[in-house]
Amino acid sequence: MEEKEISQAVIGRLPRYFRYLGELKDSGIERISSQDLSGLMKVTASQIRQDFNNFGGFGQQGYGYNVEYLYSEIGKILGLDRLHYYIIIGAGNLGRALGNYTNFERRGFLLKGMFDQDPEKIGQKVREIQVRPMEELEDFIDANNIDIAVLTIPKAGAVEIAERLAGTQVRAIWNFAHVDLNVPEGIQVENVHLSDSLMKLSYNLNRYMQEHQKA
Amino acid sequence: MEEKEISQAVIGRLPRYFRYLGELKDSGIERISSQDLSGLMKVTASQIRQDFNNFGGFGQQGYGYNVEYLYSEIGKILGLDRLHYYIIIGAGNLGRALGNYTNFERRGFLLKGMFDQDPEKIGQKVREIQVRPMEELEDFIDANNIDIAVLTIPKAGAVEIAERLAGTQVRAIWNFAHVDLNVPEGIQVENVHLSDSLMKLSYNLNRYMQEHQKA
DNA sequence: TAGATTGTTAATCGATTAACAATC
DNA sequence: TAGATTGTTAATCGATTAACAATC
Numbered sequence: 001m002e003e004k005e006i007s008q009a010v011i012g013r014l015p016r017y018f019r020y021l022g023e024l025k026d027s028g029i030e031r032i033s034s035q036d037l038s039g040l041m042k043v044t045a046s047q048i049r050q051d052f053n054n055f056g057g058f059g060q061q062g063y064g065y066n067v068e069y070l071y072s073e074i075g076k077i078l079g080l081d082r083l084h085y086y087i088i089i090g091a092g093n094l095g096r097a098l099g100n101y102t103n104f105e106r107r108g109f110l111l112k113g114m115f116d117q118d119p120e121k122i123g124q125k126v127r128e129i130q131v132r133p134m135e136e137l138e139d140f141i142d143a144n145n146i147d148i149a150v151l152t153i154p155k156a157g158a159v160e161i162a163e164r165l166a167g168t169q170v171r172a173i174w175n176f177a178h179v180d181l182n183v184p185e186g187i188q189v190e191n192v193h194l195s196d197s198l199m200k201l202s203y204n205l206n207r208y209m210q211e212h213q214k215a
Numbered sequence: 216m217e218e219k220e221i222s223q224a225v226i227g228r229l230p231r232y233f234r235y236l237g238e239l240k241d242s243g244i245e246r247i248s249s250q251d252l253s254g255l256m257k258v259t260a261s262q263i264r265q266d267f268n269n270f271g272g273f274g275q276q277g278y279g280y281n282v283e284y285l286y287s288e289i290g291k292i293l294g295l296d297r298l299h300y301y302i303i304i305g306a307g308n309l310g311r312a313l314g315n316y317t318n319f320e321r322r323g324f325l326l327k328g329m330f331d332q333d334p335e336k337i338g339q340k341v342r343e344i345q346v347r348p349m350e351e352l353e354d355f356i357d358a359n360n361i362d363i364a365v366l367t368i369p370k371a372g373a374v375e376i377a378e379r380l381a382g383t384q385v386r387a388i389w390n391f392a393h394v395d396l397n398v399p400e401g402i403q404v405e406n407v408h409l410s411d412s413l414m415k416l417s418y419n420l421n422r423y424m425q426e427h428q429k430a
Numbered sequence: 431t432a433g434a435t436t437g438t439t440a441a442t443c444g445a446t447t448a449a450c451a452a453t454c
Numbered sequence: 455t456a457g458a459t460t461g462t463t464a465a466t467c468g469a470t471t472a473a474c475a476a477t478c
Contacts, residue, residue: 009445011418015411019393033459045459046447053461061460062454078414079421093315097308103410109417147420172420174413178234188423190416192409195318196230198389199293201405202324203226205362205387206294208403224469248435260435261471268437276436277478 006054013051014074016041021071033064084109085146086174089161090153091116091124091131094176098150099126112144117157134161141168148172155179162189221269228266229289231256236286248279299324300361301389304376305368306331306339306346309391313365314341327359332372349376356383363387370394377404 020041024032038045052058052065058073059065075081088095091114099111114131116122124131132140140146149170151158158177165173165187172188175181178196181189235256239247253260267273267280273288274280290296303310306329314326329346331337339346347355355361364385366373373392380388380402387403390396393411396404 007445011415012411014418015408015414018414019411035459044447046449047445049460049462050446057461059460060454061452062458064459077418079417080414082421084417084420093312097312098409100308101409104413107410107414109413148416171424172416174416186423186427188416188419190412190419192407192412193230194313194316194407195322196227196234197405197407198319198324199230199233199295199322200223200226201363201387201389201403202294202299203229203292204403204405205299206297208401209386212401222469250435259471261473262469264436264438265470272437274436275478276476277434279435 010051010054013043014078017048017051018071018074018078018080021067021074024067025071029067031064031066034059036064080107082108084148085112085144086110086148086150087113087115087141087144087146088126088150088152089115089134089137090151090176091118091121091126092152095150095152096126098152099129102127109148112146113140115140137164138168141165141170146170148174150174150176151181152176225266225269228258229293232263232266233286233289233293233295236282236289239282240286244282246279246281249274251279295322297323299363300327300359301325301363301365302328302330302356302359302361303341303365303367304330304349304352305366305391306333306336306341307367310365310367311341313367314344317342324363327361328355330355352379353383356380356385361385363389365389365391366396367391 020037034045034048037048041048049059052070055073055077058070072081086109088099088111091099095114095116099114104111111127111129114126114129115134115137116131117134119133121131122133141149146168147170149165149172151161151173153161155177158175158179159181162173162175162181162183166183171186172190173181173183175189175191176194178193180191183189235252249260249263252263256263264274267285270288270292273285287296301324303314303326306314310329310331314329319326326342326344329341329344330349330352331346332349334348336346337348356364361383362385364380364387366376366388368376370392373390373394374396377388377390377396377398381398386401387405388396388398390404390406391409393408395406398404
């Protein structure tokens with residue numbers, strides 16, 4: 001069933017290519033060589049060509065890559081050519097912040113619902129979306145063709161909610177809870193562990209200061 | 216000046232070790248072998264031992280690792296044994312969400328100030344912290360021993376603000392703006408590109424669906 | 431002591447970079 | 455055609471895993 005199986009290292013670089021190509025496109029640039037893109041993005045031209053060739057040849061010898069075409073192809077690879085309906089579970093600060101972040105809509109990610117277990121929060125509005133009680137989760141997912149769930153609840157409840165989601169048609173969880181979810185294969189999980197990221201920054205900060213004998 | 220230079224792959228795993236060890240500690244477990252930790256964390260025992268040995272031997276043959284000791288050592292490596300004062304630049308939804316996230320305080324990251332250029336936002340409060348105008352940035356950093364700046368502003372202004380920060384004592388930028396900052400070496404940048412993360416999830420979701428011929 | 435488990439070296443695997451023939 | 459630049463193979467580099475001697 002598997003195709004060639006692209007490594008996650010490559011996938012992880014695609015959004016950045018997509019961003020740079022979008023900017024090139026917006027500034028009216030028609031074509032670009034791997035060499036020029038390399039200079040811009042500070043990665044090797046070799047890596048750029050290898051990465052793109054994982055998906056078949058997008059370029060042309062002697063010419064380079066057509067910016068608009070490449071942009072659109074990478075968008076397709078990333079699944080941005082179709083709509084995704086998502087819900088946010090957890091209407092706390094972070095959940096509401098993400099719910100208000102309208103940029104995702106531009107990429108085809110449409111917020112359909114928000115959920116929380118706190119009676120205080122139920123009924124509150126984020127943009128046009130009303131916060132719903134957790135009891136309605138499964139029915140709502142069914143009725144609204146939800147395929148992505150964003151988890152912005154404390155770690156305590158996250159594992160259990162992930163299990164509930166596994167029983168629905170949701171096939172992707174964007175997990176902001178600071179815990180590793182254990183979901184059946186077939187459900188994709190992308191973790192955003194903010195405190196891990198902060199600790200990494202802290203490590204690099206402290207190491208640099210030590211190496212340079214700061215006060 | 217460089218020491219052994221630990222790879223970022225290893226650094227990236229430290230916070231997760233730290234989290235698991237904290238949980239083990241909290242449940243009263245005194246010691247653990249790389250093998251048992253391996254089962255728990257779903258990484259190889261070999262990798263665990265290699266990772267820890269980058270920093271010198273924390274274990275003991277025939278015994279394993281003392282949970283409390285290892286936890287505290289990794290904390291030190293991550294720089295969590297000292298206080299970090301940080302500011303948030305950009306008092307929008309995300310900035311306020313992060314400002315309200317009190318868990319960082321427990322790790323020694325103390326929010327000292329918030330900044331925004333929008334006159335509407337200036338004076339607003341997040342916890343005890345009042346949002347300040349951008350003009351006060353440099354003086355405030357100086358006066359309050361800030362070493363970390365969190366950037367939660369739109370990409371348009373981020374590059375310029377990063378340049379301003381480069382002239383201050385700030386030595387680490389936690390960047391949520393969707394743009395690559397160009398700072399002098401010596402300033403650490405950790406990017407959290409949420410839309411990149413969402414696109415990665417989208418890729419994996421779509422690939423899986425295609426492979427499994429969903430409707 | 432015998433058993434367990436680390437620390438560390440060696441082997442493997444995968445990802446990145448270099449090189450160059452194919453070709454526009 | 456000559457020049458440019460890809461696509462792709464080969465070489466290198468780094469990270470992960472396996473193996474085992476050291477040692478608690």
